[in-house]
Amino acid sequence: MTPxxxxxxxxxxFGETLAVDDVSFSVPAGSFFSILGxxxxxxxxxxxxxxxFLEPTSGDIQIxxxxxxxxxxNKRPVNMVFQHLALFPMMNVEANIGYGLRRAGxxxxxxxxxxxxxxxxxxxxxxxxxxxxxxxxxxRQRIAIARCMVLEPDVLLLDEPLGALDLKLRERMKIELxxxxxxxxxxxxxxxxxxxxALVMSDRIAVMNKGKFExxxxxxxxxxxxxxxxxxxxxxxxxxxxxxxxxxSGSTVELxxxxxxxxxxxxxxxxxxxxxxxxxxRPEAIRLAHxxxxxxxxxxxIFGRVSSLLFNGAASRILVESYESGGEVEVTLPQSxxxxxxxxxxxxxxxxxxxxxxxFAAGEG
Amino acid sequence: MxxxxxxxxxxxxxxxLLWLTLLIIIPHIDMLLLSLRERVGVGEYxxxxxxxxxxxxxxxxxxxxxxxAVMSVLATAITxxxxxxxxxxxxxxxxxxxxxxxxxxxxxxxxxxxxVRTFGWMILLRETGVISQFLQWTGIVSGPVExxxxxxxxxxxxVYTSMLFMVVPLVTTLDSLDDAVIEAGYDLGGSGWSVMRExxxxxxxPGIVSGCIVVFMLSLGNYLTPTMLGGKDSLWFTExxxxxxxxxxxxxxxxxxxxxxxFLSSFIIWIVLRLTGQTLERTMx
Amino acid sequence: MIPTIPTPxxxxxxxxxxxxxxxxxxxxxxxxxxxxxxxxxxxxxxxWQGFTLDWFFGSAAPKIGVFHEQAILGAIGTSAFVGxxxxxxxxxxxxxxxxxxxxxxxxxxxxxxxxxLLPLVVPGIVLGISILVFSSTMxxxxxxxxxxxxxxxxxxxxxxxxxxxxxxTTIATLVISARLQKFDTSLEExxxxxxxxxxxxxxxxxxxxxxxxxxxxxxVAFLMSFENFNTTLMLVGxxxxxxxxxxDRLKEGSTPLLNAVSLLLMLxxxxxxxxxxxxxxxx
Numbered sequence: 001m002t003p004x005x006x007x008x009x010x011x012x013x014f015g016e017t018l019a020v021d022d023v024s025f026s027v028p029a030g031s032f033f034s035i036l037g038x039x040x041x042x043x044x045x046x047x048x049x050x051x052x053f054l055e056p057t058s059g060d061i062q063i064x065x066x067x068x069x070x071x072x073x074n075k076r077p078v079n080m081v082f083q084h085l086a087l088f089p090m091m092n093v094e095a096n097i098g099y100g101l102r103r104a105g106x107x108x109x110x111x112x113x114x115x116x117x118x119x120x121x122x123x124x125x126x127x128x129x130x131x132x133x134x135x136x137x138x139x140r141q142r143i144a145i146a147r148c149m150v151l152e153p154d155v156l157l158l159d160e161p162l163g164a165l166d167l168k169l170r171e172r173m174k175i176e177l178x179x180x181x182x183x184x185x186x187x188x189x190x191x192x193x194x195x196x197x198a199l200v201m202s203d204r205i206a207v208m209n210k211g212k213f214e215x216x217x218x219x220x221x222x223x224x225x226x227x228x229x230x231x232x233x234x235x236x237x238x239x240x241x242x243x244x245x246x247x248x249s250g251s252t253v254e255l256x257x258x259x260x261x262x263x264x265x266x267x268x269x270x271x272x273x274x275x276x277x278x279x280x281x282r283p284e285a286i287r288l289a290h291x292x293x294x295x296x297x298x299x300x301x302i303f304g305r306v307s308s309l310l311f312n313g314a315a316s317r318i319l320v321e322s323y324e325s326g327g328e329v330e331v332t333l334p335q336s337x338x339x340x341x342x343x344x345x346x347x348x349x350x351x352x353x354x355x356x357x358x359x360f361a362a363g364e365g
Numbered sequence: 366m367x368x369x370x371x372x373x374x375x376x377x378x379x380x381x382l383l384w385l386t387l388l389i390i391i392p393h394i395d396m397l398l399l400s401l402r403e404r405v406g407v408g409e410y411x412x413x414x415x416x417x418x419x420x421x422x423x424x425x426x427x428x429x430x431x432x433x434a435v436m437s438v439l440a441t442a443i444t445x446x447x448x449x450x451x452x453x454x455x456x457x458x459x460x461x462x463x464x465x466x467x468x469x470x471x472x473x474x475x476x477x478x479x480x481v482r483t484f485g486w487m488i489l490l491r492e493t494g495v496i497s498q499f500l501q502w503t504g505i506v507s508g509p510v511e512x513x514x515x516x517x518x519x520x521x522x523x524v525y526t527s528m529l530f531m532v533v534p535l536v537t538t539l540d541s542l543d544d545a546v547i548e549a550g551y552d553l554g555g556s557g558w559s560v561m562r563e564x565x566x567x568x569x570x571p572g573i574v575s576g577c578i579v580v581f582m583l584s585l586g587n588y589l590t591p592t593m594l595g596g597k598d599s600l601w602f603t604e605x606x607x608x609x610x611x612x613x614x615x616x617x618x619x620x621x622x623x624x625x626x627x628f629l630s631s632f633i634i635w636i637v638l639r640l641t642g643q644t645l646e647r648t649m650x
Numbered sequence: 651m652i653p654t655i656p657t658p659x660x661x662x663x664x665x666x667x668x669x670x671x672x673x674x675x676x677x678x679x680x681x682x683x684x685x686x687x688x689x690x691x692x693x694x695x696x697x698w699q700g701f702t703l704d705w706f707f708g709s710a711a712p713k714i715g716v717f718h719e720q721a722i723l724g725a726i727g728t729s730a731f732v733g734x735x736x737x738x739x740x741x742x743x744x745x746x747x748x749x750x751x752x753x754x755x756x757x758x759x760x761x762x763x764x765x766x767l768l769p770l771v772v773p774g775i776v777l778g779i780s781i782l783v784f785s786s787t788m789x790x791x792x793x794x795x796x797x798x799x800x801x802x803x804x805x806x807x808x809x810x811x812x813x814x815x816x817x818x819t820t821i822a823t824l825v826i827s828a829r830l831q832k833f834d835t836s837l838e839e840x841x842x843x844x845x846x847x848x849x850x851x852x853x854x855x856x857x858x859x860x861x862x863x864x865x866x867x868x869x870v871a872f873l874m875s876f877e878n879f880n881t882t883l884m885l886v887g888x889x890x891x892x893x894x895x896x897x898d899r900l901k902e903g904s905t906p907l908l909n910a911v912s913l914l915l916m917l918x919x920x921x922x923x924x925x926x927x928x929x930x931x932x933x
Binding site: 495 | 651652653654655657661665666668669672673675676677678679680681682683686693742743746747749750754756760762763764765766767768769770771772773774775776777779780781782783784785787812813815816819824848873876877879880883884892893896897900904908909912915916919920922923
Binding site for chain 2: 051052053072073074075076078079080082083084086087088089090091099100103104147148151
């Protein structure tokens with residue numbers, strides 16, 4: 001089956017700077033694809049090239065197997081939800097949603113039937129006569145999506161549309177957006193710098209940095225099996241150390257960090273003895289115990305004292321300082337209540353497996 | 366604290382009230398009263414609408430009045446048509462330094478007095494003027510052409526003189542239209558013309574209204590341009606006010622003229638505001 | 651249509667040429683005025699008789715230059731005097747108005763605001779005659795009642811200043827209000843919190859913040875006064891400001907002297923505009 005959207009060797013330069021550097025990807029029909037990256041990584045440039053507001057320097061964009069490079073933005077079978085939504089303030093909700101249909105030359109009764117239908121589908125029946133500035137942030141969001149979906153585009157582009165919302169609403173809209181995508185069964189391409197938006201909603205995510213895709217995969221892939229140090233540090237939180245390889249056996253290496261910790265880790269690329277590496281270990285991948293015997297199955301075990309308590313509800317952590325080397329490790333506090341009376345200075349044991357310690361050659365990312 | 370706040374309020378209110386009552390409200394009331402006064406003998410007056418009756422029955426007065434109104438509306442429309450593409454170009458099609466440079470360039474001609482601008486057009490348009498000489502030199506015409514002293518010359522002058530007051534509000538409102546909104550119009554299938562008609566122009570309405578009001582008012586109340594560029598029989602209503610006040614010394618009739626001019630400009634402004642659903646505070650303030 | 655949307659090349663070319671033509675239209679009258687100031691001829695028209703500076707510096711008839719023409723120099727002085735008075739008055743009242751409308755909510759505020767805007771939509775000549783009518787009514791009353799001859803109520807510079815002030819104040823109010831609206835009142839509260847009295851807080855915090863707008867309003871007021879014609883025409887007495895003096899000469903027939911004066915006016919405005927821009931940039 002042809003993918004809904006396929007970009008091949010897409011490149012865009014602005015003068016000397018390479019905003020998008022030879023990016024290729026394809027998005028299968030009906031899936032939710034996200035491009036995740038820090039601001040300035042080039043994700044907006046990709047999106048604007050797909051929408052037709054920027055011409056690629058080289059490369060091709062195909063929608064349903066047909067190149068759209070020569071198609072002006074108003075003729076492309078893609079629609080876009082803009083960062084600040086760009087709802088037309090001079091029109092009411094109905095006129096906003098009907099705008100594209102009017103452009104397509106649809107008859108008036110047909111338009112109003114379609115508008116009512118889409119308002120029903122997004123759960124806002126009866127708001128057609130309202131002005132757009134009378135709606136709440138979440139409602140405006142849905143109107144902006146409805147305005148595009150009523151045209152039944154092959155691909156819907158979303159340019160950080162949740163950025164302007166407050167935190168609570170954003171959490172709710174994530175779930176709603178995912179539901180809307182399932183409801184309309186349309187291919188969504190979503191760009192964001194917020195990893196949680198990408199992780200919650202997407203079928204597949206591309207992590208982008210400095211104009212290139214670092215890794216494309218499911219949320220689990222990115223989280224548990226990062227392929228580059230940038231992905232390891234950008235997606236989720238990590239303890240990050242620099243260290244030196246002391247011994248290798250297969251893909252497992254033994255190393256010593258600059259802070260003096262020794263550990264076994266999984267090398268993502270072959271590392272020779274003496275190589276300098278970066279090691280990433282997620283705080284939530286580390287088990288906490290009162291007794292070393294409980295940690296027998298872990299490759300890496302440390303005995304230390306609690307040097308700091310970082311209480312933050314469900315995301316609470318502690319810092320553990322190793323008695324042996326003085327190096328510090330950030331550990332997520334289990335929510336079972338077992339450690340709810342932990343205090344500063346209390347001795348604890350911590351452990352994690354080699355697979356959960358991702359090791360990359362130093363200096364990248 | 367409350368007492369001193371009250372004192373502060375009164376001190377700030379006082380200049381405003383003095384200004385508005387002594388220089389705006391009372392003078393206009395006084396002018397209205399004067400226009401309603403008829404001289405019946407030496408130093409003897411009575412209240413009547415005789416002055417207005419004179420205006421209504423004298424064809425020259427009425428014709429001049431209507432002519433001034435129609436030509437001012439026309440000048441406003443032409444100014445809008447000329448200014449809109451330029452304002453759009455400045456607000457949306459150029460960026461950065463070029464943009465501010467063009468905008469400044471629009472303003473510069475208006476830092477010199479209207480008299481100088483009118484003088485410039487006289488040098489250009491008259492029989493011995495630059496354009497006439499140029500046309501003769503190119504061989505398009507064989508003898509001198511007089512382009513001054515007619516209604517077209519008045520129109521050129523009026524449009525020129527009012528241009529700034531159309532361009533500035535237009536650029537300001539067009540500038541406030543987010544590019545993303547225009548892009549959204551295209552993205553949803555709009556063409557250049559439909560985006561212009563359904564998105565850009567509706568957005569620019571406050572600027573269009575404010576520009577039109579000022580340009581209309583300035584054209585209606587213009588004295589210099591019709592006097593200097595117009596012909597012998599192309600009278601302007603302001604010229605009649607001037608002649609009644611300064612030449613004939615018939616202040617009663619002159620005041621009536623003044624009031625009619627004020628009434629006309631207020632009436633048309635009111636109509637425009639009503640039709641477009643705008644308010645004076647929003648368009649002027 | 652906007653740079654990010656592909657536009658037919660022809661449309662862009664036509665549009666750009668139109669804008670170029672527009673600017674030709676804007677600058678042409680001023681350019682000819684400036685050029686003919688240097689024509690060595692009795693009339694500001696072609697043919698070109700050669701370059702001369704006589705219309706600036708000439709001292710012998712028939713070519714008496716601007717700098718030897720007492721009447722014109724006097725008129726420039728009069729205009730400058732009127733301009734400074736109008737600028738000072740309208741900025742003072744404008745600042746007061748801005749504070750009033752920005753800081754106080756009171757009954758009749760909306761009505762007063764509309765009244766404040768009205769001078770902008772009253773034709774200048776009507777403003778002029780209404781003030782002329784009212785001031786003569788007052789003068790006549792004073793004479794009838796108290797036999798006082800009040801020269802200041804008769805056409806003259808006093809009335810010219812009041813007449814121009816009556817509508818320029820609206821503009822000054824709008825310019826200063828616009829900036830005052832952007833002022834974060836918590837700055838004033840911080841000053842009070844640090845021990846300033848209310849007046850001191852306004853003087854040391856708010857007024858400096860408003861300064862660019864105040865200077866801008868003053869320059870605009872001065873220029874508007876300097877080039878005002880309609881209102882001035884109805885109120886002028888024996889001392890004619892420059893625009894009226896030039897108008898009287900123009901009616902008698904133009905000489906390049908008027909071009910020379912005009913060119914000087916352009917330069918003056920240009921310098922003022924530069925000063926204004928420099929000032930705005932600095933603050």
